Amino acid sequence: MSIDEMTEDKLNLFIDKQLDTDEMNEIHQALLDDKVLRERVCQLKAVRELVGYAYSEVPPSRYEVTKQRNFNAIYTKAIAASVTLVVGVLLGWASYQYSPNAINAVSAENTFQYVANHVTVDHLQRKIILHIDSGDVQVVNAALNEVEYLLATYRNAKAPLKLDVVTNKTGINILRPEMSPYINRIQQIASNDNVSFFACKRSIDKARKKEGVEIVMMPGVVTDKTAKDIIPGRLQEGWVYIKA
């Protein structure tokens, strides 16, 4: 497929991940080489994100207001001080898990636009965590595409970037040489000094228990911390969180 054949329709299908893997990869490759094409994709993604953004805050519904009022009336007095501490501690982790968008969070598919916008405005070091918790082919492919795109964009812009790829759950399998189809690609990415790969210690322990064998990771992967140890701390330090 030549660049000229990249119709607007095709690019729409690309950003919505409606093409097959080969076509996705073909366009991704073309994006690395063609600035105009990147810009077209960025514009489409920007439109998509703006629509989502436009309704992320809507006036509260009467139902929610009433529900909140009822809840407050019934339960406020019942909340005992003794549980406050426990709730506070739990909330720290829960808010990380379910509301990462509160802290500089962008979804993986937003990365093109995010990076394109920010590289043009400053050359401060960007610190990004990419979190992969699934071994799903589409998710992993998209994530690795994004990583390569990020690295290429920052390299071309001569802007500093620090990228930590944190895997947990079945996501750790992408770092296992004996079973990962992505291992060569990941090794290539890991050869960049500014990229580190982490495999969650807890997920490794679970896999070991389940499979009854030693879990071997690709050389260079950090395995002595859990995702819980790594991610919340980075978020507090202002890293951008991208969920694959």
Add this chain to the structure above:
Amino acid sequence: MKIVKNILAAYSLKSEFAERRNKLYRIAYSWCHDAALADDLAQEAIYKAIKNAAKLRDVGTMDSWLYRILFNCWQDYLRVKGRNVEFVEMHDDAQLEHTESYQQSQIVDRVRASIEQLPMPLREVVTLADFAGFSYAEIAEIIDVPVGTVMSRLFRARKNLKHQLLDFGSDELVEFKLRRVK
């Protein structure tokens, strides 16, 4: 025992519907830009869903089934009122109190105004895809048209919005902070 099981299942389903009420409200709001109307539509959709719960054969398709009911409520409303509904003002300043800054509220205003100018079928599809996050196939199911029609409407909507929004001022877009609420 079977009766108790059925009651529990019905209760659980009702809770599932209630949990999704806010999402229904938000998508309804993106179509009509009227909080009171969106509330009524979401309420009506939940009522109809509870009433017709037995028709939901696969719980896995609950989301698209619920949105389809909501979409039908919306279409009924448009039919009664006529296609040339004059929509009320999108929001007032007080309702924007949650937005982070004046600049961001301006972006929101601008995007909503652009969406409002789209023909209704395009607006419905673009909000279902880009706000609610449904796949093409799910949208086709919700609004009962072929997938090809969904694609064509979505692409036309985005092309239109791109034309309207991207001469908005690159500076403002550069500063635009991406956030997503699902």
